[in-house]
Amino acid sequence: MSYCQVNKSLTRVDAYAKVTGQAKFGADLTFPDMLYGKVLRSKYPHARIKGINPEKALEYPGVEAVLTAKDIPNNLFGVIIHNQQVLAERETYYIGDGIAVVAARTREAAEQARELIEVEYEELPGIYRLEEARDEPVKPVHPEMADNQVAHHTLRKGDVKLGFAEAEIILEREYSTQLIEHAYLEPEAVIAVPAQHSTLLTIYGSVQNPYATRRAVAGVLQVPLAQIKVIQDHLGGSFGGKDENVSAMAARAALLALKTGKAVKMVNDRVESMLESYKRHPYQMKYKVGASKEGKILAMEIKAEADSGAYACQTPFVTWRSVVQATGPYEIPHVKTDTYGFYTNNVYTGAMRGYGSPQVIFAQESLLDELARELKIDPVELRLQNIYHNNSITASGQRLDNHQVSLKEVLERALTASEYKAKYREYSQRQPGEKKRGIGLAISYRGCSLGAEAIDAAAANIAILNDGSITLSCGLAENGQGLKTIFSQIAAEILGVDPERINYLPVDTSAVPDSGATVASRSTMVGGNAVKNAAEKLKKTFADFVAREYETTGAELVFRDEQIYNGPGKAVTSFSEAAAAAFYQGVLLNATGWYLSPDISWDEETGSGNPYFTYVYGCQIAEVEVDIGTGEISVLRITAAHDVGRAINPAGVRGQIYGGVMMGLGYGLMEEVETEDGYISNTNFDDYLIPTIKDLPEIIPIIVENPDPNGPFGAKSIGEPTLELAGAAIANAVCQATGKRIRSLPLNLERVLIGSSLRKGGRSK
Numbered sequence: 001m002s003y004c005q006v007n008k009s010l011t012r013v014d015a016y017a018k019v020t021g022q023a024k025f026g027a028d029l030t031f032p033d034m035l036y037g038k039v040l041r042s043k044y045p046h047a048r049i050k051g052i053n054p055e056k057a058l059e060y061p062g063v064e065a066v067l068t069a070k071d072i073p074n075n076l077f078g079v080i081i082h083n084q085q086v087l088a089e090r091e092t093y094y095i096g097d098g099i100a101v102v103a104a105r106t107r108e109a110a111e112q113a114r115e116l117i118e119v120e121y122e123e124l125p126g127i128y129r130l131e132e133a134r135d136e137p138v139k140p141v142h143p144e145m146a147d148n149q150v151a152h153h154t155l156r157k158g159d160v161k162l163g164f165a166e167a168e169i170i171l172e173r174e175y176s177t178q179l180i181e182h183a184y185l186e187p188e189a190v191i192a193v194p195a196q197h198s199t200l201l202t203i204y205g206s207v208q209n210p211y212a213t214r215r216a217v218a219g220v221l222q223v224p225l226a227q228i229k230v231i232q233d234h235l236g237g238s239f240g241g242k243d244e245n246v247s248a249m250a251a252r253a254a255l256l257a258l259k260t261g262k263a264v265k266m267v268n269d270r271v272e273s274m275l276e277s278y279k280r281h282p283y284q285m286k287y288k289v290g291a292s293k294e295g296k297i298l299a300m301e302i303k304a305e306a307d308s309g310a311y312a313c314q315t316p317f318v319t320w321r322s323v324v325q326a327t328g329p330y331e332i333p334h335v336k337t338d339t340y341g342f343y344t345n346n347v348y349t350g351a352m353r354g355y356g357s358p359q360v361i362f363a364q365e366s367l368l369d370e371l372a373r374e375l376k377i378d379p380v381e382l383r384l385q386n387i388y389h390n391n392s393i394t395a396s397g398q399r400l401d402n403h404q405v406s407l408k409e410v411l412e413r414a415l416t417a418s419e420y421k422a423k424y425r426e427y428s429q430r431q432p433g434e435k436k437r438g439i440g441l442a443i444s445y446r447g448c449s450l451g452a453e454a455i456d457a458a459a460a461n462i463a464i465l466n467d468g469s470i471t472l473s474c475g476l477a478e479n480g481q482g483l484k485t486i487f488s489q490i491a492a493e494i495l496g497v498d499p500e501r502i503n504y505l506p507v508d509t510s511a512v513p514d515s516g517a518t519v520a521s522r523s524t525m526v527g528g529n530a531v532k533n534a535a536e537k538l539k540k541t542f543a544d545f546v547a548r549e550y551e552t553t554g555a556e557l558v559f560r561d562e563q564i565y566n567g568p569g570k571a572v573t574s575f576s577e578a579a580a581a582a583f584y585q586g587v588l589l590n591a592t593g594w595y596l597s598p599d600i601s602w603d604e605e606t607g608s609g610n611p612y613f614t615y616v617y618g619c620q621i622a623e624v625e626v627d628i629g630t631g632e633i634s635v636l637r638i639t640a641a642h643d644v645g646r647a648i649n650p651a652g653v654r655g656q657i658y659g660g661v662m663m664g665l666g667y668g669l670m671e672e673v674e675t676e677d678g679y680i681s682n683t684n685f686d687d688y689l690i691p692t693i694k695d696l697p698e699i700i701p702i703i704v705e706n707p708d709p710n711g712p713f714g715a716k717s718i719g720e721p722t723l724e725l726a727g728a729a730i731a732n733a734v735c736q737a738t739g740k741r742i743r744s745l746p747l748n749l750e751r752v753l754i755g756s757s758l759r760k761g762g763r764s765k
């Protein structure tokens, strides 16, 4: 099948606006009489609020309002569990909790006045370590709860007792991963404008999930959803990070806007963002694996515990993805997995690219290498013996029979491109000098889209205007991943036009049906199918009109190259001409597309089911050089092979691979939010280190295509799979280079020099 627009590396539709500075981000927007809002945050990670006196702040010149929890109709919100406070009422549960908000005529006045708000605190002891949160005697972080458990998910297959009894070798290992920050370039920004567009409030800004933010604001204000409009256009990166925290910000700005009758803008600086925004869950994991001498894995038992911090946020779903995927892509007859999340008084944790997979992949892929070493089997051979194929039964009991299970192909493509075998042999020899090289790999499977988390549907609107130009909008949001471009390509492909014709409109919650969140790497499949559905409906109406109007007969009309053909040869009419004719004859060329993803299932009781309707497969191979004198690790090269079903925009897929690999490298080597009894010590990029261009290895992206029957043009996911593997691959490469197995991320100098020891308890620090 040859395509005109999809499967091609077309230029991003937002590229020009972005590189010329025309694109307006949240912080760029201004409105008449606009006020600036600032938040006063807690002084302590855990404290009782005994009194708040805003008087001095209210007297400060330029201040128009100071609000606290008592001014809020409904102070609690959340995407899954409604236990997050817009502003702390009786207690603060973590260091980023807001206590009061100020609106003033200038940002400076808002900042100054914030300092004048008097809060009487009673500092309380907090829970900062997982084991304190979990073990008896339990002191609940939230006084209304009996314990600290946010979530407990189970997965059961076969009988692990039986499996371990049959095993000839059993390994038990503990692994841990750290707390990290999304580090999006653009800190959070929101503007709430009252009485605009016939609504109570219009919210603009860096909102990752406009419908969730609408729900939160309407819920907090106790007003109908129809009264709140959220508009999102350009966003400076999110990586899962601009959901609950931005909803809280939007709710605060909305309250101030209603109070003052003026537009209120709130923009976090980096320190505020680091203190308040949720992070990636740190995990503590116990893995037990049993295998035969030949390397057949017979049983795996896993326990993974996540620190949820002060709020539930998305911990229930993050730990659910972990429970499904924790064994990795290996067909194992007996599996028992338990994942947990616990409240603590640490900064709360939520969605971050990978969403519960990078942690378990680090553990599972380290474990596979450890097992290979014990068995004296090559790590690749061990994996090949156990990986999923077509018709494999996954750990949750799902038969993989509705798509191509391409793990072997993905692995082999990566092995060849990285020259893995030759390098593995070479680096296994004794290496003289301080600098030792190693090569290591990691593989994964990943459920596409939300899975059994929630209803998984999306909508798109397309209109053909009377001059033949087109508007397109969808309920899913551009975060930087390239969604506007691929949706334009899909629409243009179906309608046979140049994507230049299409004006991609900002997300407007009042204009497009609720499409859920732009998460779980679901947009290409779910949103792409909605766009395709809208374009197909429109094309049908249009074709019927053209057939009538131009009295075509026989062959189906073909829309291609801006023309409409009735069989080969000369065009019947041009797209533009026909669009004008349709308009003047009263034909509606406007369609809403909808896509509801195929059925899936999950049984919490038995811990089994078909949790996702399809999967993607990936392999990353890292080659490193370790200076055993200094402990410094240089990543030389990462080969990343990913089956994306079909690449709608191959350059975009490669972009996701480059970015995902670099984020994975940061996770593997250097990133860590350092906390001490609930206080965060690295609150800016001078001491929260993320990779820079100097850390950039050679990255070899490999796109594998096995079109999926459920994807638009066969496309699946790429956003998160690219991030989840590099940390694990680097850890395996470092072990080959140095002989030291490091079981905690990040692989920083200290750990490389001293070697591995998983500290018992507490954060891996």
Ligand code: MTE
Binding pocket: 237, 238, 239, 240, 352, 353, 354, 479, 480, 481, 482, 483, 518, 519, 520, 521, 522, 523, 524, 656, 659, 717, 718, 719, 720
């Ligand atoms: N790429 C860019 N440039 N910016 C982002 O914020 N978010 C990631 C990933 N890639 C992100 C990104 C995350 S967390 C997800 S879930 C997916 O993109 C979402 O986009 P998709 O559904 O289109 O894959």
Ligand code: MOS
Binding pocket: 239, 240, 241, 351, 352, 353, 354, 355, 518, 519, 520, 521, 720
């Ligand atoms: Mo991505 S963590 O699912 O927004």
